Amino acid sequence: MRRFAAALVVPLLLLTAACGNDKGSSNSSAPAPSAGGKFGEKPTIPKGQGDPPKNLVVKTLSAGNGPAVAKDDFIQANYLGQTWDSDQPFDTSFDKGQPLSVRIGAGQVIKGWDQGLVGQKTGSRVELVVPPGLGYGDKANQNIPANSTLVFVVDIVKDVKVPAGPKGAVQPQNDARLPKVGTNTDAKAPSVDIPHTAAPKDLVSNYVIEGTGPAVKASDTVVVNYKGLLWDGGKQFDSSYDRGQPLAIGLGQVVKGWSQGLAGKKVGSRVLLVVPPELGYGAQGSPPAIPANAPLVFVVDILGTL
Structure with a gap:
């Protein structure tokens, strides 16, 4: 994949x-x-x-x-x-x-x-x-x-x-309809607990940890650790944490759910993204790991900008 x-x-x-x-x-x-x-x-x-x-x-x-x-x-x-x-x-x-x-x-x-x-x-x-x-x-x-x-x-x-992990204020996660995300800051992959309910139809972009750095601009290259999972079944399809390598990527080079969901978020934050298919891989998916019309869950640590 x-x-x-x-x-x-x-x-x-x-x-x-x-x-x-x-x-x-x-x-x-x-x-x-x-x-x-x-x-x-x-x-x-x-x-x-x-x-x-x-x-x-x-x-x-x-x-x-x-x-x-x-x-x-x-x-x-x-x-x-x-x-x-x-x-x-x-x-x-x-x-x-x-x-x-x-x-x-x-x-x-x-x-x-x-x-x-x-x-x-x-x-x-x-x-x-x-x-x-x-x-x-x-x-x-x-x-x-x-x-x-x-x-x-x-x-x-x-x-x-770049720091090892996010640094900031832990935010409440009170919406039972959304995944619950771990708040560890040790550069290891956080836990993600996806509820057994229908995925939201609109993009979700919520702070798990709110950092204190500058806001990310749509034109920025961001340095991130992240992992991605399927909403249905919770299977992980990608993780930079597992590779031990944060990634530098321009927000213009990623799926729309990332570019829209991370713009405006602060450096140093951990962000939960729930990406509907039209802002992810759509009707084509990304075989074999991401099926067609799949809602996706991402956890993203914004470690810096370039």
Whole structure:
């Protein structure tokens, strides 16, 4: 089954100031951008010269003054990537008009990113030269040949440090017609007790825990932990809690029940969503786990925004 957030376009790099701040090989250098050298501009990178370095090389092209990226932080970053022996990008976010949102140090991206971006400050432009062992190894990946050394220029746009769970005021759950949701805040999946009654016909969006952070905007990318269940029978069909990985997702990339139900809710909250079929997967469902015309129950912890 496709995950709830499978509408997200997955970039190639995801797994399915003083210059010269180098790590790794000291006798190899990263090819300097020949154009578009400023933060926010799409760079042009020439081919690498000679043999590529055997170790990861990290070069701070321009240093920002924002918070340093730490392991398990979520970042937004613009990037351009190409192979060492090519001057043509295999992927870039600069042409997409939308930075990549991803967690660093958690195995969501290639190891060269996980290792190379930790410690870099927000607002920095960083160049990474990634050997095959920290990239895609001996397997080809779409238009990236096997055993390729990769070159990236990465602009770190934003860094968010997310808490383990929601934090705020627990709210009463007095409506016997609605699911009762656990109020634990330890990053583990909360309990959900769905009543043996007909599902509401309209969208339900209720605080279980009301946080104190800013209200989520419809244009935001939210960092969430969540689980989804069928109203009928209570079977779980997806859970980021079980994967141990919060998710960063734009509210424009999700089912309407999420985009409508989370907009306006506060960061730090746990929210109960009951989504009618027309705001979920409708008459088509999402086989095999979500049948046609299925009302859905979601519990969503809003941990941050990007």
